[in-house]
Amino acid sequence: QKEVEQNSGPLSVPEGAIASLNCTYSDRGSQSFFWYRQYSGKSPELIMSIYSNGDKEDGRFTAQLNKASQYVSLLIRDSQPSDSATYLCAVIGSGGGKLIFGQGTELSVKP
Amino acid sequence: GAVVSQHPSRVICKSGTSVKIECRSLDFQATTMFWYRQFPKQSLMLMATSNEGSKATYEQGVEKDKFLINHASLTLSTLTVTSAHPEDSSFYICSASHLAGDTDTQYFGPGTRLTVL
Numbered sequence: 001q002k003e004v005e006q007n008s009g010p011l012s013v014p015e016g017a018i019a020s021l022n023c024t025y026s027d028r029g030s031q032s033f034f035w036y037r038q039y040s041g042k043s044p045e046l047i048m049s050i051y052s053n054g055d056k057e058d059g060r061f062t063a064q065l066n067k068a069s070q071y072v073s074l075l076i077r078d079s080q081p082s083d084s085a086t087y088l089c090a091v092i093g094s095g096g097g098k099l100i101f102g103q104g105t106e107l108s109v110k111p
Numbered sequence: 112g113a114v115v116s117q118h119p120s121r122v123i124c125k126s127g128t129s130v131k132i133e134c135r136s137l138d139f140q141a142t143t144m145f146w147y148r149q150f151p152k153q154s155l156m157l158m159a160t161s162n163e164g165s166k167a168t169y170e171q172g173v174e175k176d177k178f179l180i181n182h183a184s185l186t187l188s189t190l191t192v193t194s195a196h197p198e199d200s201s202f203y204i205c206s207a208s209h210l211a212g213d214t215d216t217q218y219f220g221p222g223t224r225l226t227v228l
Contacts, residue, residue: 042222044204046216090217098145098160101155
């Protein structure tokens, strides 16, 4: 079992729709969770961080964390073509320090 | 937000030469920096963890004598690719760890695209 798992996609949604990206992790002791966006040929850009159970909203983005289920998700409301990118779920495990990345979900928002 | 810069953004070199890449945290001090490599259509691969004032910790399979890392200050880490060969051509990305209270967030530099001829 991979430490952090995401559906690789591609996930295709129409413009204006809600995009839902999901991630599960194996280390129950993980405390820090992140979503990064990576455009083709560019480096990852931090979108959201979440540390406690529940929802965290920032503009059109909402991160959801459920530690009991070892599940973290990212919702993008009113999706725009400019949101088309690969979204990386990352976790700092119980050992601390380095990020453990999922393989990324490719999102395509169609005009 | 926290800003991380890398220099150069792009470099082309001849096989056998060495290339140095700089990573700087511009508005915060980073005790820990990380170096990644990414090949086209593949995931980020962590190469090493760099701690200020101490030796870097390399991931399994990464040659420490080929990829020299120096973290001389809290705002600067360098990666030197020694005796570069075409198979070292890749996108090299650094990140810096920003500690704020009890949260630790990594911010990425814009990356350096290395092409070895």
